[in-house]
Amino acid sequence: MSENKKLNPELPSGFKDRINEELLLRDEIISLIKNNFILNGFDQLETSSFEYSDVIGKFLPDQDRPQSGVFSIKDENDWISLRYDLTAPLARYVAKNYDLLPRPFKRFQVGQVWRNEKPGPGRFREFIQFDIDIVGDSNVQYDADLCLVISDTLNKIGLKNQDFKIRINNRKLLQGLLEDLKILDYKQIQSTLRAIDKLDRVGIKGVELLLGNGRKDKSGDFTKGAELKKNQIDKIISFLDFKDFNKITPLNEIFSEGIKELIIIKNYFELFNFKNFVFDPTVIRGLDYYTGPIFEANLSFKVKNEKDVEIEFGSIGGGGRYDKLVNRFKNLNAPATGFSIGVDRLIYALLQYDDLKIKNIIGPIVICNLDEAYLGYYRQILSKLRDANICSEIYLGKNSLKNQLKYADKRKSPYVIICGEDEVKNNEVTIKNLKDTDKVSDAINREDWKSSSKQKKCSIENFLKEIKI
């Protein structure tokens, strides 16, 4: 590399550095979620970051869009990919270890996942998912139980019931409806479901257009619709308006099966006195592997973007029943249901949540270094602090005291300890309080500083009692 051509310190698009403040909150939230899942009887599992490409999805790297969706590399003769979610690896794991696992197998997993696609606002190519799943039982009471666990977990993170709501629906209702309307073509089913899924973004009028011929977006770009007939569209739109599944007349067998499942779920909620849910026929979930109840957790407080504009934040997690996923590997009876929390999105929202403002970051107490000759003295102070479990360090650089204070300020240190000739001679330490940053001191010389209320001289034996963090 030549002297004048410097490297650009940039990150690949869609990736992000994460700093101390964010990580502290993230770790705290992850551990709250973990502990609550353990409390609710779930085991932990960690699968590897890479999987064989064909194991985790249908996009094989040698098809027409080689890298689309996933990050893949060729390993000897096989293509392997970074996982794009935690559900596909779970299905693989269950298929591989089925005989050894208790049934149902209740597990949770937290970890990074990677998606090789265009990043958007709040959407990255590397992010954390937190999944909780129950594999091996088709009883939808397990689905209901998942919702209770999730709701309880959000409470433990600090959200109140009015801050979020669990919305539930059942794919079987949609399946029944589409069958009744004679919408049987796979592609048409897909575009119909996708159109409904967009209700929150494009509104009911937008959905109507997308079910019909298509819709133009703000920039003038045209999106092709599902091309349904007028009476089909009308029936779908009126279905989306139902508020109470008990009042819907079942259209066919699969439809009434869906209703029955919702009733079981509702009864289970009542048993546990759980009310923070709502039936919402517009909940769809994008993925097509869902086969039964589906659910989403939505925040109800306002969230702003970087430009301070309120945005439709959407869900912080969702999931549902997928009974066929393990069957891709073996002919096993492994019906499953799961819920996934988008941890990064949750944190993004929580950072703005009033009742959960980040606690003030507290840096280490910095023992200033006035002369290397006093290092032994500083070490005694450091030991006392650390023995008392107080985060602390000796500044080892050769900078001026002024610079050391600037450093401590940036680290958000609550105190600095200043010991020079005088203090060492008298077995004392000077403790300077940095916490109250509102007042600029007007002391101008050393004598003034000595008598300043913001700093105090004590003996090295009992200076600890002056430190209050």
Add this chain to the structure above:
RNA sequence: GCAGUUGUAGCUCAGUUGGUUAGAGCGCUUGAUUGUGGAUCAAGAGGUCGGUGGUUCAAAUCCACCCAACUGUACCA
């Protein structure tokens, strides 16, 4: 992928009908106190004006192409 908008200092941006040495605020460094951070004042460092090519005596400014970012939209196991 498609469409629209925008690319000037680390960040946020100004830059006149094309015209001398490209600016401001914030941040950063140093100093005003050789033992005192956050305020104030002063000085300083920091730019391939997104890239390449073209028009012109002259381009940050005009033209073409490319690249990137943002917004919307599509795809998303």
